[in-house]
Amino acid sequence: xxxxxxxxxxxIGMGCTRFGERWEASAEDLMVEAFSEALAxxxxxxxxxxxxxxxxxxDDINVGNSSLPAAHALRLGQIPVTRVENMCATGTExxxxxxxxxxxxxxxxxxxxxxxxxxxxGYGGLPLKTKGLLNDLWMPYGSAPGNFAQLAGAYCAKYxxxxxxxxxxxxxxSWKSHQNGAKSPKAHLRAAIDMDKxxxxxxxxxxxxxxxxxxxxxxxxxxxxxxxxxxRELGIDNPVTIKAIQLAGSNGSExxxxxxxxxxxxxxxxxxxxxxxxxxxxxxxxxLSMTEVHDCFSVTELAVMEDLxxxxxxxxxxxxxxGRYDADxxxxxxxxxxxxCFGHPVGASGLRMAYEVYNQLLERAGERQRANVKFGLTHxxxxxxxxxxxxxxxxxxxx
Amino acid sequence: MQKxxxxxxxxxxxxxxxxxxxxxxxxxxxGLAMPRKGTRAVADWDEDPVTMAAESARAxxxxxxxxxxxxxxxxxxxxxxxxxxxxxxxxxPRSVRTTDAANxxxxxxxxxxDSLLGGADELVTAAEKRVTQAGSAAQLAYxxxxxxxxxxxxxxxxxIGHASISHDLVDRYVSRDQPYPYVYEERxxxxxxxxxxxxPAIRAACEAAGIEGSAIAQAACAEPAGGCxxxxxxxxxxxxxxxxERLSDxxxxxxAAHALYGLGLAFAEAKPGDIVLLAGFGSGVDVLLFExxxxxxxxxxxxxxxxxxxxxxxxxxxxxxxxxxDLDWGMRAEFGLKAQASMMERVxxxxxxxxxxxxxxxxxxxxxxxxxxxxxxxxxxxxEDVRLAEDQARIVSVTADRLTYHPDPPLDYGLVQFDxxxxxxxxxxxxxxxxxxxxxxxxxxxxxxxxxxxLGFRTYFWKAAPLSRPLLGDN
Numbered sequence: 001x002x003x004x005x006x007x008x009x010x011x012i013g014m015g016c017t018r019f020g021e022r023w024e025a026s027a028e029d030l031m032v033e034a035f036s037e038a039l040a041x042x043x044x045x046x047x048x049x050x051x052x053x054x055x056x057x058x059d060d061i062n063v064g065n066s067s068l069p070a071a072h073a074l075r076l077g078q079i080p081v082t083r084v085e086n087m088c089a090t091g092t093e094x095x096x097x098x099x100x101x102x103x104x105x106x107x108x109x110x111x112x113x114x115x116x117x118x119x120x121x122g123y124g125g126l127p128l129k130t131k132g133l134l135n136d137l138w139m140p141y142g143s144a145p146g147n148f149a150q151l152a153g154a155y156c157a158k159y160x161x162x163x164x165x166x167x168x169x170x171x172x173x174s175w176k177s178h179q180n181g182a183k184s185p186k187a188h189l190r191a192a193i194d195m196d197k198x199x200x201x202x203x204x205x206x207x208x209x210x211x212x213x214x215x216x217x218x219x220x221x222x223x224x225x226x227x228x229x230x231x232r233e234l235g236i237d238n239p240v241t242i243k244a245i246q247l248a249g250s251n252g253s254e255x256x257x258x259x260x261x262x263x264x265x266x267x268x269x270x271x272x273x274x275x276x277x278x279x280x281x282x283x284x285x286x287x288l289s290m291t292e293v294h295d296c297f298s299v300t301e302l303a304v305m306e307d308l309x310x311x312x313x314x315x316x317x318x319x320x321x322x323g324r325y326d327a328d329x330x331x332x333x334x335x336x337x338x339x340x341c342f343g344h345p346v347g348a349s350g351l352r353m354a355y356e357v358y359n360q361l362l363e364r365a366g367e368r369q370r371a372n373v374k375f376g377l378t379h380x381x382x383x384x385x386x387x388x389x390x391x392x393x394x395x396x397x398x399x
Numbered sequence: 400m401q402k403x404x405x406x407x408x409x410x411x412x413x414x415x416x417x418x419x420x421x422x423x424x425x426x427x428x429x430g431l432a433m434p435r436k437g438t439r440a441v442a443d444w445d446e447d448p449v450t451m452a453a454e455s456a457r458a459x460x461x462x463x464x465x466x467x468x469x470x471x472x473x474x475x476x477x478x479x480x481x482x483x484x485x486x487x488x489x490x491x492p493r494s495v496r497t498t499d500a501a502n503x504x505x506x507x508x509x510x511x512x513d514s515l516l517g518g519a520d521e522l523v524t525a526a527e528k529r530v531t532q533a534g535s536a537a538q539l540a541y542x543x544x545x546x547x548x549x550x551x552x553x554x555x556x557x558x559i560g561h562a563s564i565s566h567d568l569v570d571r572y573v574s575r576d577q578p579y580p581y582v583y584e585e586r587x588x589x590x591x592x593x594x595x596x597x598x599p600a601i602r603a604a605c606e607a608a609g610i611e612g613s614a615i616a617q618a619a620c621a622e623p624a625g626g627c628x629x630x631x632x633x634x635x636x637x638x639x640x641x642x643x644e645r646l647s648d649x650x651x652x653x654x655a656a657h658a659l660y661g662l663g664l665a666f667a668e669a670k671p672g673d674i675v676l677l678a679g680f681g682s683g684v685d686v687l688l689f690e691x692x693x694x695x696x697x698x699x700x701x702x703x704x705x706x707x708x709x710x711x712x713x714x715x716x717x718x719x720x721x722x723x724x725d726l727d728w729g730m731r732a733e734f735g736l737k738a739q740a741s742m743m744e745r746v747x748x749x750x751x752x753x754x755x756x757x758x759x760x761x762x763x764x765x766x767x768x769x770x771x772x773x774x775x776x777x778x779x780x781x782x783e784d785v786r787l788a789e790d791q792a793r794i795v796s797v798t799a800d801r802l803t804y805h806p807d808p809p810l811d812y813g814l815v816q817f818d819x820x821x822x823x824x825x826x827x828x829x830x831x832x833x834x835x836x837x838x839x840x841x842x843x844x845x846x847x848x849x850x851x852x853x854l855g856f857r858t859y860f861w862k863a864a865p866l867s868r869p870l871l872g873d874n
Contacts, residue, residue, distance in 0.1 A: 125802055128734035133742040137750045137848060138766065138860045140812035140826045141736075146800030150813050154796040157837040206799040206809075206834065255814060255824055256764050256772040262796035262814055262837070386796075386814055386824065 004278035007398055008103045010231040010239035011223050013042025016355040019219035019343030020188035027056075027063040027117040028073040030220035034348075035074055035113060038222040043234060049224070050107035052081040055094030055114035057346040057382075059085070061127050062117035070113060087382025088294065089247070090114060091221065091350025092391035096245045098225050108230055114352075115220035116345035126216060126346075142205075145213050147384035148297040149205035154262030155303065159314040167207055169317035170298035171198040174211045176326050177295060177334045181341025183368050188217045188343030212298040217343030221351035223358075228398055240361045243375065243394040244278035246271045255386040265300075267390035268307035268379060275392040276309075281375065284309050288331055288394075289373040290360060292353035294381035295338040301325075304379055305333070308392075327368070335360065335368045350380035350391060357395045403515035404554030405689065408663045409547045410701035411454035411526075412650050414829045414868055415441040416708040417717050419539045425714045426534060433536045438871070439651035441711055441720055442543035443828060444806035445847040448474050448526035449481050449859065451545035453488035453845040455656075456524050457789070458697055459549040460489045466496040468514060470506035470525040470655045472573065472681075474499070475857060484859060485524060488845050490752035490786050500655075504621065507655040508679025511548055512687055515558045520551040527654035532579040533723040537571075542651020546659035546701075555696070556666060556675065556689040560608025562600045565683040568592065570623045589624040596684040597631035601676065604686040605635075608674075612637045615688070616673035619643050619661030621652075621680045639676065642668070649705055649871075655681075663701030666691065707868040709829075720807060731804035735851040738858045753843060753861045755821050756782025763787075763821040785819065788843050788861060792817045797827065797835045806850070811835055815863050829864040842866050 015037025017030050025033070031054075039046055054070035056063045063069050067081035086093040091114035098112035121127045131139055152170070156163050175195050181187040193211060201209035231239040248267035254260045272284075281287045291308065295301035302320060305311040310331055311319045319325070325333035336342045336356040339349060357376030359365045375396045382389040416438035423435045442451065448471040467489075469482035482497035500506040507525030514521040526545030531538040570588040571580045597620070605612050612635035620628045620641045628641040643661035646653065653660055658679040665675045669691040677687040711717055718724040746766065748754065755765035758780050762773040765787060769779045797813030811827035813835065827835050828844060835841075841863035848860035 123730045125731075128731060128804075130736060133739050134746060134766065136736045137738065137742070137746065137858055138823070140810065140824055141803060141849075142798070142800045142810060142812050143803040145802050146798050146810065146812065149798035149800070150796035153798070153837045203799075204802050206801075208798075252768070252772045253774070256822055257762065257774070257820070258822075260795075 004244065005099060005103045006243050006278055006280065007228065007241045009099045009225050009242045010228045010236070010398065011225055011242065011358055011395070012231050012234060012236055012239055013038040013224040014222065014355045014358050015041060016186060016221040016352055017219050018186040019217040019345055019352070021119050022218035023119065025218065027069065027115055030117065030218060031070060031073040031113060031115050034220035034222040035111065038224050042224040044109060044224065046076060048109050049076055049079065049111050050109055051079055051098070051101055052076065052111045052113065053094040053097035054081060054083050055085070055090035055347040056083060056116060057085050057087055057090040058116060058118065058127055060129060062120045063115060086389045088296065088346050089350060089380045089382035089389045089391040090347040091352065092245065092378065092380040092393055093350070095223055095351055095354060095393065096247065096391070098223070099242055099245055102225050102227055109224060109226045111222060111224055112351060113220060113222040114348035114350060116347040117218050118216040118345060119218045124215060145205040145208050145297060148300050149208045150262060151299045151303050151385050152207050155299070158261050158263040161317060163207060166317055167199065169302060169320045170212050171195055172320050173295065173298040173301045174198050174340055177338045177340040180327055180335055180368065181337025184336045184342055187337045187341050188215065189337070189341040208297055208299065214296050214339040214344045217345045219343055219345035219348045219352070221348040221355050223351055223354060238397050240358050240395055241398045243396050244275040245391070245393040246274035246278060247389065247391050248274070249389045250383070250387045252387070262385065264303055265307045265381065265385055265388065265390060267388055268304055268381065268392070271390040271392040272308045275394050279375070279394040281394065285331065288375050288377050290335055290357065290370060291331060291333045291377045291379065292336065292338065292356050293333055293379040295334055295340050296344065296381070300381070301333065308377070308379065332370060335365065335370065350378065353378035353380060354393065354395060361395060361397055402552050403518055403558040404551060405548055405556040405695060406551050406554030407459045407549040407696040408666060408701065409455045409458050409697045410545065410660045410663050410704055411451050412440045412544045412704055412708065413442040413446055414709050415443070415711040416871060417441050417711045421712060422539055422714055422717065429534065431534050433539045437648035438710070439539060440542040440544050440708070441717055442528045444720055445828070445862070446543065447528050447847060448545065449484045449488070450845040450847060451528070451543065452485050452524035452526040452547065455526065455545035456485065456489060456522055456547035459522060459547055460491060463491050463495055464522040464549065465519045466498065466514070466521040467491065468498050468500060468510040468521065468523045470500040470510045471527055472501060472504060472506065472654055473527050473529040474501060484751065487748055487751035488859065490754060490788070504654050504657070504681030505679040505683060505685055507546070507659045508677060508685040508687065511550070511659065512561055512563070512685050514550045518552060523548045523550065525656040525659050527656050529654055530578060530722050533718060535579065537580045537582060538721070538723065540652055542653050544650055544653040544656055544660060546656045546663060548659060555693040556691050558687060559690045560604045560688040561686060562603035562607060563683065563685045564596050564600045566596055567682055585624040589627055589630070592623050592627050592680065593630045597627055597678065598634055600684045600686040601631060601635055601678070604688050608688045610674060610688070614674050615639045615676045617642065617665035617669050618676040619658050619665045620676065620678040621658040621661065623680050646705065660701060663698045664705065666695040666698035667702040706870055708871045709869055710871065710874040728804055734804070735853055736849045737851060737854060738856060751859050753786060753788040755785045755787050757785050758782060763817065763819045765821050765823050787817060787821055790817050790819065790843070791866065792841050792863060794835055794837055794839045794841060795822065796837060799834055815841060826862040827864065828862045829868070831865050840866050
């Protein structure tokens with residue numbers, strides 16, 4: 001394995017808009033809002049930014065394709081701007097690009113920004129688009145809830161779990177995120193919801209009910225990264241640093257080859273293993289203080305707890321019901337409400353996750369603040385269980 | 400006469416059956432007259448004459464025929480050969496000659512007669528999914544379905560006589576400006592059809608065969624109005640039951656496929672030595688007489704198929720499936736996939752024929768890719784074709800998706816695993832009462848993949864379905 005980027009890059013400023021139905025704001029407005037907060041947080045002049053990585057997954061909804069919408073919005077001169085897209089893992093992909101540029105010495109200070117303006121779609125859920133001309137001829141045209149709902153039946157079949165027990169564990173996932181979202185001022189959904197309401201909600205894709213699904217949101221998030229040395233020059237002696245960013249992508253095997261049982265996320269397992277190695281984490285259950293995972297659906301978070309190695313295989317439902325991942329649990333998950341409640345403007349979500357970990361590490365998470373946060377993990381997932389990109393990052397303070 | 404035989408026969412009826420009494424009850428307030436007896440077969444949104452013709456013929460193509468004929472009055476495309484699509488569905492060689500027959504309900508029997516008179520080994524298919532107007536008697540009288548016949552010099556049913564009469568009797572019509580059947584008075588139709596067509600044609604066919612009408616043991620006579628067969632048979636001294644009547648009662652009038660499906664029912668009842676009459680009607684009649692020498696392959700399955708199905712109790716769902724109402728499905732339904740001809744030219748045979756590829760290490764995958772998905776592969780390969788259409792598979796994961804737009808929600812889909820190693824994400828159809836579950840065995844059924852109404856185009860693929868169907872009596 002390559003030597004990795006552990007502690008080679010520091011995050012010196014972050015910003016995140018309020019997520020939600022931002023009818024009053026354009027994609028441009030959202031980018032400016034997130035960038036302005038990050039710039040103020042970093043305390044650097046805008047002219048010092050050498051390059052931008054902008055993440056936007058659904059360019060046909062509002063933002064527009066290429067890097068130019070970001071270049072126009074931020075007006076940072078003719079610096080290089082790169083647009084990245086990796087479905088719902090786009091936000092972490094933007095951070096990865098900016099991080100690698102700094103680590104490589106191609107930029108002293110770089111901006112990663114993710115944005116999505118999904119509420120201009122005209123209906124809830126993700127906008128519809130072609131899957132490619134070949135795939136359109138044979139591949140089912142299911143929704144995102146439909147894609148991930150399939151984890152549930154496969155999980156029950158693999159571990160002999162009663163579907164009713166799984167449903168209760170999934171409901172707890174959502175209940176917990178609503179509890180947390182209520183404490184996040186910038187979250188899209190800020191209402192705590194009782195278990196009965198979650199359990200009795202209308203079905204969206206069997207067995208996922210309405211509250212098992214995250215909605216989609218408008219929003220943007222940004223990170224300004226540099227080297228620890230430059231951070232020190234800027235007066236930040238103990239910056240938040242990137243311990244690891246790892247990516248794993250399906251090569252088609254889950255849906256075309258082999259015996260994948262449909263009950264797990266293979267790329268998440270691979271990306272997590274690589275990230276732990278890169279960060280030097282040998283016991284994630286002991287070392288991780290918190291996680292922000294891609295809880296697009298409650299069952300996704302449940303499966304991911306096992307794929308990250310935080311629950312034993314087949315044990316996640318019990319661990320969830322035991323409160324292990326609650327705000328006051330051993331390894332809290334989604335302290336900010338997660339995709340479920342903070343919201344899911346696709347291209348921004350990976351950076352929003354980093355934003356919460358960053359604030360927890362800097363002990364400025366308000367009433368959500370956990371004590372002694374050492375390492376926080378983000379897990380950003382693009383695609384479907386059978387075909388996806390998993391991005392895992394680990395943040396901490398510079399040793 | 401050159402020896403011309405039927406060597407096999409097949410039929411297909413969609414799973415759903417609308418109970419006519421239930422349906423008629425929904426119209427009770429209107430006072431409109433419509434049939435109340437029995438059931439009618441109702442095609443899914445993703446079934447059309449092409450998919451149903453392919454279904455009816457799939458057991459008849461162990462070897463490639465010399466020609467494939469397709470007959471329908473409700474074919475979707477008017478400048479694209481349906482027979483050509485059926486050919487691809489059955490993965491037959493492109494050297495098989497294809498022809499399309501249309502514009503009369505008699506097209507099915509006419510195609511069969513032409514095939515038999517040609518004496519070649521051919522496959523004749525007929526299928527129908529006719530659009531009818533809500534409130535019309537035709538809406539409940541018609542049914543959706545298909546039939547197929549394999550012809551050749553050898554077979555268990557030999558053509559011994561035939562006669563045809565062309566007669567432009569406008570008992571009903573459908574035109575570019577009149578998309579629904581416009582039907583004239585039944586008594587007028589019956590009188591003219593019996594006197595001017597059925598009786599003289601049956602008499603001529605019997606003369607050609609050298610038999611008396613009383614020798615006919617089984618009949619499959621497609622009638623333009625109830626009572627035609629009984630009137631003609633009485634006049635000609637024929638006591639044979641008309642199996643098309645039973646078909647009309649239980650599945651509906653299948654149009655161009657009706658007489659051929661009825662023929663399968665007649666064959667199922669026939670004993671060696673029986674004479675079986677086949678009569679197709681529409682702008683004239685075709686009458687064919689067969690001598691049965693043994694069990695006709697496929698006939699018993701057609702009789703069994705008539706007894707299978709699931710009662711459709713929701714009348715509004717029927718109206719939606721039959722195109723009689725145009726529901727507002729919301730903005731998600733605005734999205735339309737556009738198929739590109741160049742892409743279909745590259746992969747269309749594999750898609751429509753459901754043909755995957757076996758790589759050099761023996762693994763089968765669908766679709767083929769430049770470099771096999773098998774991790775043992777290290778570079779581009781050519782594949783050995785492997786048809787998956789007739790294989791079973793096992794469900795690995797599944798859901799019923801109620802969010803995505805679907806013309807007949809929910810959309811059932813999931814990952815399926817074939818025994819030969821192939822696995823892919825597939826739509827599922829013919830949902831069981833308790834839904835699909837991980838581990839269920841499924842078979843493949845030809846279905847419309849996408850329908851772009853704005854562009855007037857549809858694409859075809861296969862979908863996974865339960866291995867068996869319930870008996871109607873068990874519903």
